[in-house]
Amino acid sequence: MIRGVDWGQRLEMAAAWFLAFLWAAPLLYATWAAFHPMDFVSRFDLTAALTLDNFRAAWKVAPFARYFLNTFMLVCMTLAGQLVLCTLAAYSFARFEFPGKNIAFILVLIQIMIMPDVLIVQNYLTTSKLGLVDTILGIGLPYMGSAFGIFLLRQAFKQVPKELEDAARVEGAGWLSILLKVYVPLARPTYLAYGLVSVSYHWNNFLWPVVITNSTTTRPLTVGLSIFGAPESGVNFSVISAGTLLAVSPLLIAFLLFQRQFVQSFMRSGIK
Amino acid sequence: MHSIRPKKTMRIDSKTARWVNAWLLLLPAAVLMVAFTHFPIVGGFFASFFSTARQGRPSKFVGLDNYSYMLNDPVFWQVLGNNFLYAMGTIPLSVGLALLMAVWVNGRLFGRAVVRTAYFTPTILPMIAVANIWLFFYTPQIGLLDKIRGLFGLASHSWLGDPGTALACLMVLAVWKDAGFFMIFYLAALQGISPELEEAAVIEGAGRWYFFRRVTLPLLMPTTLFVVVNATINSFKLVDHIFILTKGGPDNASSLLLYYIYEVAFGFWDTAYASTLTVVLLAILGGLAVTQFAYLEKRVHYQ
Numbered sequence: 001m002i003r004g005v006d007w008g009q010r011l012e013m014a015a016a017w018f019l020a021f022l023w024a025a026p027l028l029y030a031t032w033a034a035f036h037p038m039d040f041v042s043r044f045d046l047t048a049a050l051t052l053d054n055f056r057a058a059w060k061v062a063p064f065a066r067y068f069l070n071t072f073m074l075v076c077m078t079l080a081g082q083l084v085l086c087t088l089a090a091y092s093f094a095r096f097e098f099p100g101k102n103i104a105f106i107l108v109l110i111q112i113m114i115m116p117d118v119l120i121v122q123n124y125l126t127t128s129k130l131g132l133v134d135t136i137l138g139i140g141l142p143y144m145g146s147a148f149g150i151f152l153l154r155q156a157f158k159q160v161p162k163e164l165e166d167a168a169r170v171e172g173a174g175w176l177s178i179l180l181k182v183y184v185p186l187a188r189p190t191y192l193a194y195g196l197v198s199v200s201y202h203w204n205n206f207l208w209p210v211v212i213t214n215s216t217t218t219r220p221l222t223v224g225l226s227i228f229g230a231p232e233s234g235v236n237f238s239v240i241s242a243g244t245l246l247a248v249s250p251l252l253i254a255f256l257l258f259q260r261q262f263v264q265s266f267m268r269s270g271i272k
Numbered sequence: 273m274h275s276i277r278p279k280k281t282m283r284i285d286s287k288t289a290r291w292v293n294a295w296l297l298l299l300p301a302a303v304l305m306v307a308f309t310h311f312p313i314v315g316g317f318f319a320s321f322f323s324t325a326r327q328g329r330p331s332k333f334v335g336l337d338n339y340s341y342m343l344n345d346p347v348f349w350q351v352l353g354n355n356f357l358y359a360m361g362t363i364p365l366s367v368g369l370a371l372l373m374a375v376w377v378n379g380r381l382f383g384r385a386v387v388r389t390a391y392f393t394p395t396i397l398p399m400i401a402v403a404n405i406w407l408f409f410y411t412p413q414i415g416l417l418d419k420i421r422g423l424f425g426l427a428s429h430s431w432l433g434d435p436g437t438a439l440a441c442l443m444v445l446a447v448w449k450d451a452g453f454f455m456i457f458y459l460a461a462l463q464g465i466s467p468e469l470e471e472a473a474v475i476e477g478a479g480r481w482y483f484f485r486r487v488t489l490p491l492l493m494p495t496t497l498f499v500v501v502n503a504t505i506n507s508f509k510l511v512d513h514i515f516i517l518t519k520g521g522p523d524n525a526s527s528l529l530l531y532y533i534y535e536v537a538f539g540f541w542d543t544a545y546a547s548t549l550t551v552v553l554l555a556i557l558g559g560l561a562v563t564q565f566a567y568l569e570k571r572v573h574y575q
Contacts, residue, residue, distance in 0.1 A: 012376065013381060013382060015376075016373075016376040016377075016381055016387055017383075017387065019369075019372075019373065019376075019391070020386070020387040020390035020391060021390070022448075023390045023391050023393070023394060023448065023451075023452065024390040024393065026394075026402060026405045026406065026409070026448075027393065027394075027397070027405070029405065029416070030405045033408075041414075084300075085300050085301040085304065086301060088297040088298070088300065088301065089297060089298045089300075089301035089302065091297055092294045092295075092297035092298045093298070096290060096291075096293070096294035096297070097290075097294075098290070098291040098294040098295060099291060100295075101294075104298060104302065107302070107305065107306070107310060108305070109565075110309065110310065110313075110561075111305055111309045111310075113505075113557065113558070113560075113561035113564070114309065114313065114554060114557055114558070114561070115309075115509075116308045116309055116312075117509055118508075118509060118530060118550070118553055118554070118557065119308070119309065119312040119313065119316065119550065120533070120534065120537065121312075121316060121319075121533065121537045121543055121546045121547055121550055122311070122312030122313075122315045122316045122319070122547065122550075123308055123312050124537070124538075125315075125543065126307065126308065126311070126312065141304065141308070142304070142307075142308035142309075143308075144301075144304050145300070145301040145302065145303070145304030145305035145307075145308070145309075146301075147305060147309075150301060175293065200396055203398065204396075204397070204398035204399065204400075206398065206399065206400050206512040206515070207511065207512060207530075207534070210515070211534070211538060221398075222398050222400045222401070222512075223400075225398070225400050225401055225404065226400050226515055226516060229400075229403075229404035229407065229516060237408045240404055240408070241404075241405065241408075244401045244404045244405060247398070247401055248397050248398065248401045251396060251397075252393075252396070252397065255393070255396045256389070259389060259392075262396065263392065263456055266395070266453065266456060267456050267457065267460055
């Protein structure tokens, strides 16, 4: 009987590893293709010579440096806007009583459920009226008043003991210095979680950027990658793999290094 | 008496000042939120009763014309049906796999950290990037899928070009991408289950499967509900892979509602009709939101 149980467990372990292999396969495969000449794209010869030619070709075919810069600016600008605006709004929700507070909070909850992603039609019209079509600010602006960020930070601020604020007030600190010296430092884990989720979200976001951008100087990596990978571009799979790896590598490396923080952040973001 | 009066006015003043202060703190975020979420929801609803402005023809009130056009639009029904199929096909599979992954990773498993990383990694990669890789898998003849079929002597197949398989190709990719994300919620829930329960069950002579079915699964119910609602929302919100793999084709066989909205708005520049379609999408998402709120309320009562 003991033996039977053992076999069952072994079978399960094999299944778990098989699934893990399937889940890792696309990325492993792209890595294989990117580092080998095109002839080895579906010939798995371990002695095949390694090459960086595909990366050179990818870098030449598409303006990756520019795309990287655009994505970097987009992610930083969006996050900076979100952090400032959400901190102020969350502080207001957490520590002030004011008329209209409940209605304002319901408006926040609505945005948690219906994000700007699905409102591309009207948001395009608005952005074009603001003259921000094909600008990096235009990509980031709809996401800066982030209900999700307000919600998370409000939760964190509410857990700060009121006595700390009172003590600071007795010492003559104004609201801004109380916010910066008491609340913000104590909410650091929440900021980290929100920051990681926001950065990975906007690094990966595609639909709104593809709607609002139409030139190399504004396109983020995802949009650049979609043009580069299209069959019309006539680029072979090895080069596409190399380009794809280039585009995902910063986030992927960060993830592999700080896996625990990433997983916890994503979890927090879902559980709310 | 003299000393009380000024004090009272001062208190009212400071209260008003606090209101103003609170609203000023809220204002910048509120303006952006209203401008890019609430205004487009309401504005889109209004726009659905007007015609699209064309050269020389300004937009005018058309009542329910856009809606009757929609009800007679076979493509609308097709993409709605596709979206339904897509949700039905991906959600049970990705949620089921997520649970399985979580149980495996939570138990005693050789190389647990590596397995967990493998499961979760697709989540953090951009959909566009992984779609590029999957596109090559699906390519007829030279693609990996056909190469593997070739080993078994099976004929090559145009996976993305065949209306019968195009949507399924998108679904496989979606399951692969999402299962690891849902896994982490199950993992958190599993770690919250007291190990004493299992010890007690072992003493009582309950088998592992019996324990899983009768104890673990019911305890995971709130997580399952949460994950399913989120998976459903995702299936209406994420269409990036369509841009790379099929562009909705062939003949809209793999198009989803949001992708159709994109095409109508930015391919045909019919913003009025796109707004009408958006109203339907919002109604679906709103219904899901209500479900989730009802559930959140329930969870509060539990505690």
